[in-house]
Amino acid sequence: MSTASITPTEAALGAVVEGVDMRIPPDATTIEVIETALEKHGVLIFPEQTVTPAQQVAFSAALGPLELTANIDARLDGQPEIFVVGNTGLRPVTFAPKTDSDDLEWHTDHIHRSEPSRASLLYAREIPEEGGDTLFACMYSAYDALSPEDKRAYGRLEAIHSVAGLRAYLREQAGEDEYAPGRQEVMPESVTWPLVRRHPKTARPALYFGAKITIGIRGWSPEDGSRFVRALTAHATRQKFVYRHVWRKHDAVLWDNRRVLHAATPFDMARHRRLMHRTTLRETEPVA
Numbered sequence: 001m002s003t004a005s006i007t008p009t010e011a012a013l014g015a016v017v018e019g020v021d022m023r024i025p026p027d028a029t030t031i032e033v034i035e036t037a038l039e040k041h042g043v044l045i046f047p048e049q050t051v052t053p054a055q056q057v058a059f060s061a062a063l064g065p066l067e068l069t070a071n072i073d074a075r076l077d078g079q080p081e082i083f084v085v086g087n088t089g090l091r092p093v094t095f096a097p098k099t100d101s102d103d104l105e106w107h108t109d110h111i112h113r114s115e116p117s118r119a120s121l122l123y124a125r126e127i128p129e130e131g132g133d134t135l136f137a138c139m140y141s142a143y144d145a146l147s148p149e150d151k152r153a154y155g156r157l158e159a160i161h162s163v164a165g166l167r168a169y170l171r172e173q174a175g176e177d178e179y180a181p182g183r184q185e186v187m188p189e190s191v192t193w194p195l196v197r198r199h200p201k202t203a204r205p206a207l208y209f210g211a212k213i214t215i216g217i218r219g220w221s222p223e224d225g226s227r228f229v230r231a232l233t234a235h236a237t238r239q240k241f242v243y244r245h246v247w248r249k250h251d252a253v254l255w256d257n258r259r260v261l262h263a264a265t266p267f268d269m270a271r272h273r274r275l276m277h278r279t280t281l282r283e284t285e286p287v288a
Contacts, residue, residue, distance in 0.1 A: 131267030
């Protein structure tokens, strides 16, 4: 019998999970509690978890098949299922803007791949003294807030996603002289998914896109597609749809990429270290 307790946050999404020890792979009952809460709340916070990389991988793998990051240099030595995020390596992987005035890189993981991610688990090993939070936006709420006319129109649209959009953002943040993507697996030039997808667990509709990695709308001009994505991002990430997670060391956060966007906030990388370990669950259901 699962001893997990779920306490929702006061935001549009997010819940704190107590009574789960990530050092031990979850049993079938606990998995069902987690999966149900994950779809309902979008983001699950597991505080005060002290896990090794191998334990994080084992816990994550109990929830479903894992996939490796395409960034070969960001795979943890000896545990390649761990994607090392932060500014501690030779090539920082942060996805965070330099300043508060820069655009956030709102996204859902691996939307640019032929098999996207259904969920991600991020574990905080080192955190900066200030900054480096993660914002999560509820795409159920963003869809529900659309007008009936927009819901009908958006339901017919297909969005185009490409790693080229993300690389352009990272290059802009780092500068041409500093940008060094490292060794990368070959990615498809672009993939196309419906702009509105229904969650396979409940059939509830959610917006499915990213601020930078979504580079256009099928059948539209690049200029019109770019304007549309900017406007959609502004709508979908309004404060009332967002939960801000202020990290504490040993927090683990699991989120549902089928219905949540997330973005990192800036921190002073010259003064502070941020080291996070991410495991990524591969999508097992059709996106369409």
